[in-house]
Amino acid sequence: MEPLGSYKSIISARATDSRILKRSQDGGIVSAVFIYGLENNILDGVIVADKEENFKPVPKVVTTPEEVLEAAGTKYTVCPNLSVLKSAIREYGCERIGVVGTPCQIISLRKVLKYPVGFRHLVNKVALLLGIFCMENFPYMGMKTIVEELCGVKLEDVVKMDIGKGKFWVYTRWGDAKSIKLKKTHPYEQISCHVCTDYTAELADISTGSVGSPDGWSTVLIRSEKGEEIINKMIEEGYLETKPVDEGKFGLGILKKLALTKKEKNMKEIEHRKELGLPVPPKVC
Amino acid sequence: MEDKRITVAHVQLSSCCGCLISLTDTYEKLLDVLNSVDLVYCQTLMDVREIPKADIILVEGAVCLDDHHAMEIAKEVREKGKIVVALGACAAVGGITRFSKGGQMSKPVQSSFSSLTEVVKCDLAIPGCPPSPELIVNVITAVIEGNTEYLKPFVRYGERKYEACGCDLIINAINKSLCMGCGVCAASCPTRAIEMVEGRPLVSSQLCIKCGVCSFQCPRIEV
Ligand SMILES: Cc1cc2nc3c(=O)[nH]c(=O)nc-3n(C[C@H](O)[C@H](O)[C@H](O)COP(=O)(O)OP(=O)(O)OC[C@H]3O[C@@H](n4cnc5c(N)ncnc54)[C@H](O)[C@@H]3O)c2cc1C
Ligand code: SF4
Ligand code: SF4
Ligand code: SF4
Numbered sequence: 001m002e003p004l005g006s007y008k009s010i011i012s013a014r015a016t017d018s019r020i021l022k023r024s025q026d027g028g029i030v031s032a033v034f035i036y037g038l039e040n041n042i043l044d045g046v047i048v049a050d051k052e053e054n055f056k057p058v059p060k061v062v063t064t065p066e067e068v069l070e071a072a073g074t075k076y077t078v079c080p081n082l083s084v085l086k087s088a089i090r091e092y093g094c095e096r097i098g099v100v101g102t103p104c105q106i107i108s109l110r111k112v113l114k115y116p117v118g119f120r121h122l123v124n125k126v127a128l129l130l131g132i133f134c135m136e137n138f139p140y141m142g143m144k145t146i147v148e149e150l151c152g153v154k155l156e157d158v159v160k161m162d163i164g165k166g167k168f169w170v171y172t173r174w175g176d177a178k179s180i181k182l183k184k185t186h187p188y189e190q191i192s193c194h195v196c197t198d199y200t201a202e203l204a205d206i207s208t209g210s211v212g213s214p215d216g217w218s219t220v221l222i223r224s225e226k227g228e229e230i231i232n233k234m235i236e237e238g239y240l241e242t243k244p245v246d247e248g249k250f251g252l253g254i255l256k257k258l259a260l261t262k263k264e265k266n267m268k269e270i271e272h273r274k275e276l277g278l279p280v281p282p283k284v285c
Numbered sequence: 286m287e288d289k290r291i292t293v294a295h296v297q298l299s300s301c302c303g304c305l306i307s308l309t310d311t312y313e314k315l316l317d318v319l320n321s322v323d324l325v326y327c328q329t330l331m332d333v334r335e336i337p338k339a340d341i342i343l344v345e346g347a348v349c350l351d352d353h354h355a356m357e358i359a360k361e362v363r364e365k366g367k368i369v370v371a372l373g374a375c376a377a378v379g380g381i382t383r384f385s386k387g388g389q390m391s392k393p394v395q396s397s398f399s400s401l402t403e404v405v406k407c408d409l410a411i412p413g414c415p416p417s418p419e420l421i422v423n424v425i426t427a428v429i430e431g432n433t434e435y436l437k438p439f440v441r442y443g444e445r446k447y448e449a450c451g452c453d454l455i456i457n458a459i460n461k462s463l464c465m466g467c468g469v470c471a472a473s474c475p476t477r478a479i480e481m482v483e484g485r486p487l488v489s490s491q492l493c494i495k496c497g498v499c500s501f502q503c504p505r506i507e508v
Contacts, residue, residue: 059468078483082468082471083469084468084472085469101467108467112469112473115501115502116419116423117413117417118416118474118498118499119417119472120417121418122417139483192462195463196465279507280463281463281504282505
């Protein structure tokens with residue numbers, strides 16, 4: 001089993017623009033690619049997960065670098081990004097859309113592109129699929145419980161959340177950091193994540209996440225020609241700083257291990273559901 | 286060469302013509318890309334009275350069971366079409382015609398409408414109100430090329446003899462703990478009957494026209 005899906009190359013990278021790094025979750029790859037795309041006519045609109053007060057996630061179509069920056073950073077809760085897919089072409093009139101999504105959202109979008117039953121004149125307007133790594137997600141109330149009850153911080157005071165070093169971290173607007181063991185968050189996971197076997201968004205043009213690279217850097221899997229073209233241009237023009245991915249235990253090693261763990265654990269859950277005669281996610285693409 | 290072209294007929298039963306508009310939105314492209322399709326019957330677009338034999342008969346609309354003529358046509362397309370395709374929600378799953386209950390002029394006595402799939406055997410059925418032009422091209426191309434993998438879901442929809450509804454999402458995705466909140470169902474709905482609330486679809490029964498698109502598009506439901 002290839003734990004990371006098929007890809008052309010894998011690198012560690014980060015944005016060179018400090019405005020991006022100040023707001024981004026990791027190396028700012030997603031925001032940097034979108035901003036580069038918008039500024040160079042490769043994209044004319046992108047779908048992102050913005051947030052309102054109390055970390056309420058809001059899917060949005062945005063068309064300017066400022067708005068992309070505004071939406072940077074991970075929301076550890078379900079944000080139905082694809083719900084604004086049609087509005088991107090109808091209301092915003094976009095013709096070259098970029099979409100960021102969790103692996104499940106990327107799978108869902110690939111299905112749309114294969115079977116666009118309810119999407120008139122959309123297919124050739126979807127220009128770039130950016131996938132973010134994902135082990136699991138939390139329903140909004142699950143995230144709220146983790147932050148407010150387990151970490152003891154009010155959601156309204158949170159500026160960033162992160163998962164790393166076996167812990168769930170919450171950063172407040174006063175500069176404090178609170179953390180709890182990741183294990184304690186497991187009871188609040190979205191259960192439908194337990195039948196998901198894709199860790200690295202295997203169907204995206206470019207996939208990125210923090211695992212496998214040093215703090216502040218991102219691991220980037222370049223999967224398609226489209227993805228390769230834009231990343232290469234960005235490197236050439238100085239938008240991205242790169243280094244070879246660490247092939248050892250703390251680089252590619254841990255990434256593959258986590259990807260495989262997700263596959264094996266959730267395949268077991270799928271088998272278990274089959275034994276009970278319950279439906280399981282179909283093979284989509 | 287001429288006689289090798291795939292013949293396509295479009296037959297309309299009880300419907301609004303939206304599927305045909307979607308079909309014609311593709312027709313030039315079909316000719317361009319494939320150069321192998323010949324439209325042999327289409328009442329709205331051409332003057333041919335008799336439904337001829339055809340390789341593919343696309344049927345749009347539900348069958349009015351109170352209208353003998355409609356029943357005859359349903360039978361006729363089955364006899365004359367090598368491949369009968371229930372095109373669009375009304376023919377495939379009933380769609381908005383599920384709300385019909387008679388009393389309307391000029392035929393107040395016509396009150397019973399069923400999807401074509403309930404009346405005759407359909408080889409393929411495509412939900413959607415209307416299905417997108419791109420999807421119709423994909424299906425016709427797949428038929429021509431014999432791409433059975435692509436056609437699988439449509440074969441299954443041809444076999445199902447019951448209605449579709451926004452609640453299919455609730456029953457088949459949410460109730461089965463499969464919904465992960467991607468939101469694609471909400472975007473696909475032609476009437477915006479679906480709102481995403483805390484990462485889950487909330488379907489308005491007032492707005493749902495039973496077109497079957499949302500549950501077809503859901504990546505967590507086997508279609
Ligand atoms: C639920 C979840 C779980 C994750 N788990 C892992 C993991 O196990 N390992 C790992 O290495 N990385 C994981 N990530 C990815 C990681 O947290 C970063 O999002 C990723 O590295 C991109 O960072 P960046 O600095 O390149 O992007 P940024 O420039 O910060 O941009 C991030 C982009 O992601 C979008 N986004 C944020 N939250 C969501 C969401 N909930 N749904 C859809 N889009 C969203 C934002 O709109 C933004 O455009 C996870 C992300 C999410 C949302
Ligand atoms: S674990 Fe899978 S299903 Fe859950 S949010 Fe991540 S990609 Fe989606
Ligand atoms: S909710 Fe919308 S997409 Fe789903 S069946 Fe009803 S009208 Fe169609
Ligand atoms: S399409 Fe996505 S959001 Fe809608 S029911 Fe299916 S999994 Fe849930």
